[in-house]
Amino acid sequence: MIRNLVRIVRWAGPYRARLFWGCVCSFFMTWAVAAPVVLAAWLLAQVADDARGVSQLDPSWVWLSLLAMVGCVLARFAFSYGKNRLQESIGYEVAAQERIDLGNVLKRVPLGYFAQNKTGDILATATTELGVLELQGMKMVDAVINGYVNLAAIVWFLFVLSPPAALAAVAGTAVSCLALASVNRASQRLTPAAHKATEDLTSDIVEYVRGLGTAKSYGHGGAAERPIRATIQRLKDARIAIELAFTPRNVVHLVAFKLASVGVVACAAWPFARGAMPLWVFLALCAFSFTVFSGVERVNDSAHMLGDLGDILDRLEELEGAEFIDEGGRDIPLDGHDIEFENLGFSYARDGSGQTLHDVSFSIPEGTTCAIVGPSGSGKTTIANLMMRFWDADSGEVRVGGRNVKDFTCDSLLSNFSAVFQSVYLFNDTVENNIRFGRPNATFAEVIDAAKRAQADEFVEGLPEGYRTLVGEGGSALSGGQKQRISIARALLKDAPIVILDEATASVDPENEALIQSAISELTRGKTVVVIAHRLATIENADQILVVEGGTVVQRGTHEQLLAEEGTYRKFVEIRSEAEGWRFGF
Numbered sequence: 001m002i003r004n005l006v007r008i009v010r011w012a013g014p015y016r017a018r019l020f021w022g023c024v025c026s027f028f029m030t031w032a033v034a035a036p037v038v039l040a041a042w043l044l045a046q047v048a049d050d051a052r053g054v055s056q057l058d059p060s061w062v063w064l065s066l067l068a069m070v071g072c073v074l075a076r077f078a079f080s081y082g083k084n085r086l087q088e089s090i091g092y093e094v095a096a097q098e099r100i101d102l103g104n105v106l107k108r109v110p111l112g113y114f115a116q117n118k119t120g121d122i123l124a125t126a127t128t129e130l131g132v133l134e135l136q137g138m139k140m141v142d143a144v145i146n147g148y149v150n151l152a153a154i155v156w157f158l159f160v161l162s163p164p165a166a167l168a169a170v171a172g173t174a175v176s177c178l179a180l181a182s183v184n185r186a187s188q189r190l191t192p193a194a195h196k197a198t199e200d201l202t203s204d205i206v207e208y209v210r211g212l213g214t215a216k217s218y219g220h221g222g223a224a225e226r227p228i229r230a231t232i233q234r235l236k237d238a239r240i241a242i243e244l245a246f247t248p249r250n251v252v253h254l255v256a257f258k259l260a261s262v263g264v265v266a267c268a269a270w271p272f273a274r275g276a277m278p279l280w281v282f283l284a285l286c287a288f289s290f291t292v293f294s295g296v297e298r299v300n301d302s303a304h305m306l307g308d309l310g311d312i313l314d315r316l317e318e319l320e321g322a323e324f325i326d327e328g329g330r331d332i333p334l335d336g337h338d339i340e341f342e343n344l345g346f347s348y349a350r351d352g353s354g355q356t357l358h359d360v361s362f363s364i365p366e367g368t369t370c371a372i373v374g375p376s377g378s379g380k381t382t383i384a385n386l387m388m389r390f391w392d393a394d395s396g397e398v399r400v401g402g403r404n405v406k407d408f409t410c411d412s413l414l415s416n417f418s419a420v421f422q423s424v425y426l427f428n429d430t431v432e433n434n435i436r437f438g439r440p441n442a443t444f445a446e447v448i449d450a451a452k453r454a455q456a457d458e459f460v461e462g463l464p465e466g467y468r469t470l471v472g473e474g475g476s477a478l479s480g481g482q483k484q485r486i487s488i489a490r491a492l493l494k495d496a497p498i499v500i501l502d503e504a505t506a507s508v509d510p511e512n513e514a515l516i517q518s519a520i521s522e523l524t525r526g527k528t529v530v531v532i533a534h535r536l537a538t539i540e541n542a543d544q545i546l547v548v549e550g551g552t553v554v555q556r557g558t559h560e561q562l563l564a565e566e567g568t569y570r571k572f573v574e575i576r577s578e579a580e581g582w583r584f585g586f
């Protein structure tokens, strides 16, 4: 429990001083609550003595006591306000920074990281779980620190009034601490399963929503729900197991305090009955017996919650400890933009088994177009991804502008690339902002100019709110061809010297195809272009064609050179010609 408490205090980082002063306010707040109890007990005793004729009560003391009580009430609210102002926002501020940091970490990890860590797990940690930490973290620190600091102060006060009553309080606290230690151990044992189930549930829901269209079209809605139902059951079981484990320990914790309260009253009643204790002390002890443990009684929830929060902190540390792909990289301005692969070997498996690419060597001179062709699964996309260092090669080297891609930071390397993929992803934002993503400081006029050159301006102007129209999640409010043109406008605005293009295989209508081709010609003019090509026209016009088969480059040359050779390329062209209705004279 203490360890997790210290970790949360550390997590508060630069806000630790505010956390400390918040605790100080909370401490004085507790005394502002306790003081009227003592005053009331003292006043009652004076009234009783006056009634019994033991002493005469001076009315001015009554007014002074009442005034002091009002002062305490006001002080309590002032300290409560101070505590809230200082502490309440810390969780939100730290969590906001944490989310930005997580975003920065995710930007710099290799794509393989997302295969090992499911999107849902990352999503659950950055949203739900970090949300629990942001809401509960500071409250728990406050509850535990103030709970025990105040208990210690009140026990000291009890000790001054009646040492046996203080001992009863200490004994109750000791038994409660044993129960809480056991809650904490149970929490460490049981909460990881609940957290895992929460993360899995998020993954399953993301997967379910993504696959809903496919599931519906095959009439398998029920089958798609099955993994979610199983995870919901697992989460329910994990949560119930936690409650079942905590209930008996919580009972011991609370009973220990209730018995200790009875002990305090007994320790006061015994000497009072024998006339060895003044009435006001007896009354004060009785009143205290009900309030002395109120702060720490709630610590049982905190002990459980601190276990939970410790687990969340573990997960955050794990995410933030991810290895950066560009660790030690530098910002390197490039003079040239040739691309070279030298004896490259690559496997998606971490242990290097099942090589996807092997012995890949080629070079693409600056300002030329290179078409990559080959059967499905041969490794074309992988080659393009390695140029942008989405992954790292296991052997050999990739160079851009004569520099090993490992020398760059990700941002510095990627500033040289514009990529247009087959499956376009648009952010759930306006058309304008989606285009501006290519160059965040572009003016509106530049955005429109890029859209015009990408043949997108006409349809954008026809949208309900023109460039201010929201495109929906992933661009769901636009057609495939429209999304393509927006993504080309984005790439045009970026104006990077190297363009990576994954040509659409899905057939688009002739009008859209003509518009997209015209936009692509605009994008690729004067650039170093790498195109994963499917259309014969693109392939024919390339300065160089790489034929990839079985994870390596099996043929390399111009269209004419490769057609003159027996081999994969010629077969490929025959098949494509038939598909496109072309005939070649060879």
Ligand SMILES: Nc1ncnc2c1ncn2[C@@H]1O[C@H](COP(=O)(O)OP(=O)(O)OP(=O)(O)O)[C@@H](O)[C@H]1O
Pocket (backbone or CB within 6 Å): 115, 348, 356, 374, 375, 376, 377, 378, 379, 380, 381, 382, 383
């Ligand atoms: N993220 C990944 N994790 C593991 N294996 C992968 C991953 N991406 C691709 N592969 C595998 O690597 C091989 C090459 O895939 P790649 O996508 O590069 O082929 P491609 O030639 O672009 O195929 P296509 O023309 O169908 O897009 C395939 O066997 C594929 O299954």
